[in-house]
Amino acid sequence: MRTIDPNGKYCFVFSRYEEPVAKVELGEEITLLTEDAYSSLIQSENDNLAEIRRKRKGPNPQTGPLYIEGAEAGDTLKVHIIDIEPGRDWAVSNIHSFFGGLTPNKFTRMINVPFNDRIYIYRFDKEGMMRHDDFLRFPWKPFMGTIATAPPMEAISTATPFEHGGNMDCPDVKPGNIIYLPVAVDGAYFFTGDCHAAQGEGELCGTALEITAKVKLKFEVIKGKQITWPRIESPDEYMVVGSARPMEDAARIAYAELIEWMTEFGWDKMDAYQALTHAGKLYCANMVDPNYSMVAKVSKSLAERRL
């Protein structure tokens, strides 16, 4: 199996203006090496977080773009996540005065007084848990924080989730699941990175258990099918991720697009609206990024009843 190693050359925008780092065949299994969200600049709990945030080139360095052979504008890219292995034996998180779900930040601007930033290093313990101390100890549940195709015209920050995917920080972007992304440019220009060893819903403080990783993937294409927002298929469920602000707009997008998906299974729009009222799920993937991400879900057994 081919391994794609960016060798230090990462992207900080999801963009058609970047040069592809590799061409990938449909159906080919590949392994991508990904950098952590802080470009591995944090190495110790004593590092200066503010300085690192200032000097890094950007958040969430991306491996990519991959040029997917056979993917053309107007298609849908189907990404099979086969496996995620840790790239090292530790993860890093931190708490920052001006970034996170419960602090003022660039968008929700306030006249606030900073508190002491704090870095947390976690290491695998012998039971395979990521451990900071006896209390901060979490199971290995890896996923990719960012996954995207290139938008049609924009170059979007790797901090941001939107229609193309991006920094959704959605724990369902995990091994065993399939991610569907819109293809806006020929070759799709696929990006991924920002792997997390684990993350709660909302990514509350803004920084999960950040790791380098080896991501094993396989691509397919659905020719001529256009989707507007990212979709996820797990063994049991169909999901749509909506990313917007305020959070209710992200929720509206997620459910409205899930209704659209259900109509592809033969549902009348109003009946799908009714069905999701009684049996849909709706959780928050991130409450910290430039757009918030909400994930709406329906079980396959319900969605497929009309087939």
Added chain:
Amino acid sequence: MRTIDPNGKYCFVFSRYEEPVAKVELGEEITLLTEDAYSSLIQSENDNLAEIRRKRKGPNPQTGPLYIEGAEAGDTLKVHIIDIEPGRDWAVSNIHSFFGGLTPNKFTRMINVPFNDRIYIYRFDKEGMMRHDDFLRFPWKPFMGTIATAPPMEAISTATPFEHGGNMDCPDVKPGNIIYLPVAVDGAYFFTGDCHAAQGEGELCGTALEITAKVKLKFEVIKGKQITWPRIESPDEYMVVGSARPMEDAARIAYAELIEWMTEFGWDKMDAYQALTHAGKLYCANMVDPNYSMVAKVSKSLAERRL
């Protein structure tokens, strides 16, 4: 066991200004009869929904207030939900042009064109599912859409969730769970109603599977303990419900209060913030009411590690 039957006298505000319908002892098991969200005015799919909405006295008629003996302002009320039985063999839902998560409404005002309102009647089938047709068919997962104590000074519409509980439409307000509510007035003035046979996360179209019900409850009081927002304890988890607009403010409240709760278990605030980042859950209870409700959760096994 005592059964409290309002005999047609329901409340349409959560309010200290209402006269208690009964006094209840701590520890006493009681059964409350509750009316459905439409005061049982909808009886058929051919009823005129617009007219019914106009002529009803208000949404979500409440059984109560109950005067809880021994509950004083400044305490916390602990409500054990023992059981919910259906009050009849059918439930009602509907889709309305100007109310719901994907329609313009009183708050998100638009110049929109109405579509045809639609009423859906569901009946228990022989497998105990609520069935409209072969496709719209859902398992019985009952809970109380509204549960509240009286606010300190305000009289709040039974459409609205807030600090006192109220119309949270939270599926975790269900048998087997314990709900903690702030006591703002002596006697607590407890209200409940608006039972749902089932509901997805978000209550997407704004109307769940509305039923009349028999709700079996028991009350305890934690003396001198003040909480600010409703808390829920399930066998495995601790939860807080935040209700506000925009939805991110509801999420902030839910997680900030869950951090507060964790400090009661010995957690440092920043470490709790960190722990919830990696292992918290955050789902949407309702995206349709005057305040949206978000539910933040942590597993008991994590929360209690510091004990």
Added chain:
Amino acid sequence: MRTIDPNGKYCFVFSRYEEPVAKVELGEEITLLTEDAYSSLIQSENDNLAEIRRKRKGPNPQTGPLYIEGAEAGDTLKVHIIDIEPGRDWAVSNIHSFFGGLTPNKFTRMINVPFNDRIYIYRFDKEGMMRHDDFLRFPWKPFMGTIATAPPMEAISTATPFEHGGNMDCPDVKPGNIIYLPVAVDGAYFFTGDCHAAQGEGELCGTALEITAKVKLKFEVIKGKQITWPRIESPDEYMVVGSARPMEDAARIAYAELIEWMTEFGWDKMDAYQALTHAGKLYCANMVDPNYSMVAKVSKSLAERRL
């Protein structure tokens, strides 16, 4: 002219459950004495703000309710603001760590570190300006921060603006203007208070130049006319105040209701929508209260072109 002095008995909810303090005839000119937003508990810049906020009965003590003879549920109350005189020669403002437009607060909850609260006392100088020092010095532009009728069923905190008016903190509620409020209960139950010597748009830090005052008013009633949200008429303009969260919902309400008003002048709804696109005004009255208030305006000369 009659002067209504509450003699220390103020209301802290806008509510039909309060006892009227006086009956007022239509057309009668009356003077109301109003308390300041802090119940005059702040007297010096050295006072302990946190303690005062804790011990006060509530924000914005209201003079009222007045029972307006001849006003019945379903009418519109027309309030002529004739004059506002200061009740004393000083005003108070303050900056607080957990309340205001640029601080975390009860709704936008954060893990933030408090800064030093600060009280500012302003006194009239010889040019009639409210002066704290050579730099913080502002002209006398008085208005009533709160003005309301009783809601139909709810008792709403005097901190909150909504359909009934309330704590809109709208600088156009000033002498020379007419305020239209919905009448939901017989007698209207009119409240006012929270006068400001001056205030910018948004009431940024959450506390304006708070004064006691003598408010001279006169009431009329428009029989059988129902309005949904507060309207304001100045010599040159028609305005609607929408109060909601997020702020865009307040804006939508204000403009949607202004379109409704324009249809009363003969405008087609779509043409009114078009006209306001090119010539409407939209400013923020408050960005600090439980609901934000936005004010949409149109010039009378444009609105009345269809007459």
Added chain:
Amino acid sequence: MRTIDPNGKYCFVFSRYEEPVAKVELGEEITLLTEDAYSSLIQSENDNLAEIRRKRKGPNPQTGPLYIEGAEAGDTLKVHIIDIEPGRDWAVSNIHSFFGGLTPNKFTRMINVPFNDRIYIYRFDKEGMMRHDDFLRFPWKPFMGTIATAPPMEAISTATPFEHGGNMDCPDVKPGNIIYLPVAVDGAYFFTGDCHAAQGEGELCGTALEITAKVKLKFEVIKGKQITWPRIESPDEYMVVGSARPMEDAARIAYAELIEWMTEFGWDKMDAYQALTHAGKLYCANMVDPNYSMVAKVSKSLAERRL
């Protein structure tokens, strides 16, 4: 004076990845020809709006980028708007079912029923007013809907306002005023377009009086001064434009940055916060774009009191 005519080659992203169309000296007066927001594809009230929206390359075609000689990353660009002349004798507006302040749209997604789209053509009448009919008739108050420099890494849609300026739809971007923009790349990469013959606050229906125009400008640079958000100087006032969602975040940014600006005039941050509470202005520029824009203002006479 040099006239820059794009000759049909317009940009649809604000981007450093575009090739500059001209180099401009500091202090040089130039005239730019700008296209209208619909690329002049709408020519009649009978045109098919939906089809035109589908087939246009993008919204708000931009003239640019101009490479400003002497502007380097880290400077501030100072744009003097000298004059705006109409490029033709008519303007176009329209009302659309899925775009605008009072309709569902791409972000605030709903299950709504479309109404009939409508195109409005306005022509200059003999009094120099833009006239559709006797009622829809508005004075010529031209400004540029879009004005921007290139963002540091992103390529941002010409529909969107943000830190770099962009589609703010702010009526104060008008002749006689100075616009300050951050310079993120050498040469600044200046863009403008989307001129409006007039616009109300909020740009309610989403489409103002769209015109082609001749824009006369002059550039200066403030070396080594970094600003974060666009600033505007009129003869009497200083303003900052914040663009975000929800709208309160745009308001917070605008006022927080205006406080920053006041500290450059010698104000203590808390005193500036206090001053804007009593004398700031805050209006809505647009309530329809991917970010909403709010404009916070302070009079020069107040801001400069500390000098």
